[in-house]
Amino acid sequence: MPSNFLADRPQRRRPPGRHRGILLTALAAVLGLLLAACGGSATSSGGTQNTLIIGMTASDIPVLDTGLAQGQGYEGLRFVANQLYDGLTKFDLTQGNQIPKIVPDLATSWEPNADLTSWTFHLRPNVTFHDGTPWNADAAIFNLQRYTDKASPNFYQELNAQGGLSVQGIKNYSKIDDLTLRINTNGPWSYLPTDLATVYFGSPTAIKAEGNQGFAEKPVGTGPFKFESVQRGQRLVMDRNENYWNGAPKVDKVILRPIPDPTARVAALRSGEVNWIEVPPPDDVPNLRNQGFQVLTNSYNHIWPWVYNLTKPPFNNPTVREALNWAINRQSLVDNILKGTAEPALGFVPHADAAYRTGNDVYGYDPAKAKQLLAQAGYPNGFTMTLSYPTSGSGNMVPTPMNTALQADLAAVGVTVQLKPIEWAAMLNDFFVGRIPDDANALNISLSYQQEGFWRSWFGTGSGPNAGKYSNPKVDALLQQAKTVLDPTARSDIYAQIAAILGKDSPWLVVVNDRNPRVLASTVHGFVEPQSWFADLTQLSVGGSSSNS
Known part of the structure; x- marks a missing residue:
């Protein structure tokens, strides 16, 4: 048990010969058990x-x-x-029976220009930071400079690196008036309001007073x-x-x-x-x-895959990649290890995603088919591979028993998996710069498409977090098309087309969708x-x- 669990529990020494104290201690223990029950x-x-x-x-x-x-x-x-903190936009988390929509936060409304390369945000009036200073367009620009403007004295490289998935397409921004902000982008960006839901705004006054490191210890938001x-x-x-x-x-x-x-x-x-x-x-x-x-x-927008390293054998062969997707018993994993806290992933889109289509659930459990595909790919006797996986961490469920079960499933079709555990934060450092730790054949990581830009991040050619180096010109073209389509329902149809291509290319071993x-x-x-x-x-x-x- 880690030390933090007991850190604030005082250690009491029982006075000798005090039977009343012993009785009270025993009663307190019983009461504690009752409270726990x-x-x-x-x-x-x-x-x-x-x-x-x-x-x-x-x-x-x-x-x-x-x-x-x-x-x-x-x-x-x-x-x-x-x-x-707040962002300009946020997800509506007040309902449990629908996929969350983007709703106003520090912006009350927004609209794009005709070609979706410029967005005007109308800021919420009468909002103050925790230190009493006002939220307005100047505060918004100061924070966006921290995220994006390398020429600004306010720029913060670490913030740019972490927020890069949501801000990398921003070209510039300007103040129209105290409560109106314009953001221009490098090309059409139809889902900018969705991606901005995790771009947060701190008090410029506090950041200037404390500096970046000091502010991280004394944060001030709205x-x-x-x-x-x-x-x-x-x-x-x-x-x-x-x-x-x-x-x-x-x-x-x-x-x-x-x-x-x-x-x-x-x-x-x-x-x-x-x-x-x-x-x-x-x-x-x-x-x-x-x-x-x-x-x-x-259900929520989550997938738990193995990301194959597509740059070298055996996973540069799509038939091998598909074979492993037929070799694993997802339902057994859900029933026997996860006890119903996840759902089998038979394709690349979780059920709680607008792009989910039943026709894109293309995998199943068929070890005989897996062996046939391996033989067809030139590996009739299987092969040995390495998997880098985190031992815990955000959205990773119970990775060691899960990967051990997958290891056994793959052994049954001749694939020997060597498990290489790594600490979660260390894996993130590698993943977000496009590396698979330890030069492994695959990495296991928890991922999501909750922000639409993640589709490009995980599957776009040349994307930094595309650690497996997947590339398909058809997928790239559809990703670009999605950025030009304002209607979210129409965009979901485009992502469904991408999912169909992914089901044929099998760049990942898709395993389960977490139920949070x-x-x-x-x-x-x-x-x-x-x-x-x-x-x-x-x-x-x-x-x-x-x-x-």
């Missing part, structure tokens, strides 16, 4: 009852600068950046929660913003606890140290539900599990007695 309150760690305490899968508190929370994967963006304190490796404390432009959150305080070990996360939940955990060990899910905890899942499992104490009320990796923490509250006690 009822979903626990976690009030001891929060200071107040109405405190949400989240056990994250991250190994550390993500960096707190605007956008740089991606240092621990998107775990940082959803739990840090989305709480402290978001629903305000920074209170941070202990690296231990916790981040955020208080609700009473003056939030969209209404103060219902919960008083949010505390983030990095607990990368899944067993330790469950122990923290049961003991009342936290009242929300991400990615419970699947074997624990039935028991947690029986104990009165809320076990929540929902999390477990909440019964005292957490009002949370909506959206069809998204992100979550809205503003409408929930913590407190009250458990009806399951």
Whole structure:
């Protein structure tokens, strides 16, 4: 169990000969077990009852600068950046039965020019940063300079690198008036409002006063929660913003606890140290539900693949790549290891994506067909390959048992897989510059198309994060076409065409789509599990007695 789990639990020494003290200690232990069985309150760690305490899968508190929370994967963006900051746009996370749409945030509306190369954003009036300074076009331009303008003294290379997927097509921007901003792009960009949902805005006054490194330790945004304190490796404390432009959150305080070990996360939940955990060990899910905890899942835009290295044998051969997609038993993985917390991925698009079409579910489980394809490709006796995979991390579920099961499936068709574990943050460093760690034949990583620009990132020729070096001129042409089509439904048809091509080219071993499992104490009320990796923490509250006690 990691040290952070016990960091703030005082060690008590029992006075000798004090039977009354022994009795009280025993009673307290019994009470603690009862609280755990009822979903626990976690009030001891929060200071107040109405405190949400989240056990994250991250190994550390993500960096707190605007956008740089991606240092621990998107775990940082959803739990840090989305709480402290706002973007021009955001995903509507208030519904659980539909794919989230893009809605206004710091911009109230927007419109493009005729050829989709220039967008005008009308900014929300009467919004202030947490330090009381105003949100306006000048503040927006200052932040965009940090992200994109290498000639500006405000430019911040680390922010540019992390936000690059969302800002790399921005040409320039200008202030029309205090509440009107224009963004010009390098060519048509029909889905710019979607990609801007994770471009966040910090207080220029605070950034200038603290500098980039100082601001990362004392962040100031416009978001629903305000920074209170941070202990690296231990916790981040955020208080609700009473003056939030969209209404103060219902919960008083949010505390983030990095607990990368899944067993330790469950122990923290049961003991009342936290009242929300991400990615419970699947074997624990039935028991947690029986104990009165809320076990929540929902489809969302997520895929868990192996990204093949297409630059060298054997995976430069598409028949080999297809063969492995017929060799794995996805349903067994979902039933026996993931216990229903994921769905089999039979194609390249998750069900909770507008581009999903049943006709693009092209794979299945057929070991005989896999062997036939391997023989056809010139590998009748199989081959040996290496897989680089993270041992934990944002959206990766339970990667070691999952990859061990896949290793056994592939061994049955003659493919020997050597597993090469790597720390999550180290893998991200390689992946986002287009490298597969350890020169492996493939890497396993959690990915999404939630922002439309990710289609180009994962499959576009020459894209930095296209670590497998996939390239198909037809896909490139469709990606470019999508940038010229304003209607989102029509764009989804284009992505469905791309998915059909990917199903033939098989650049990945597609395995499962996560259902985003999390477990909440019964005292957490009002949370909506959206069809998204992100979550809205503003409408929930913590407190009250458990009806399951």
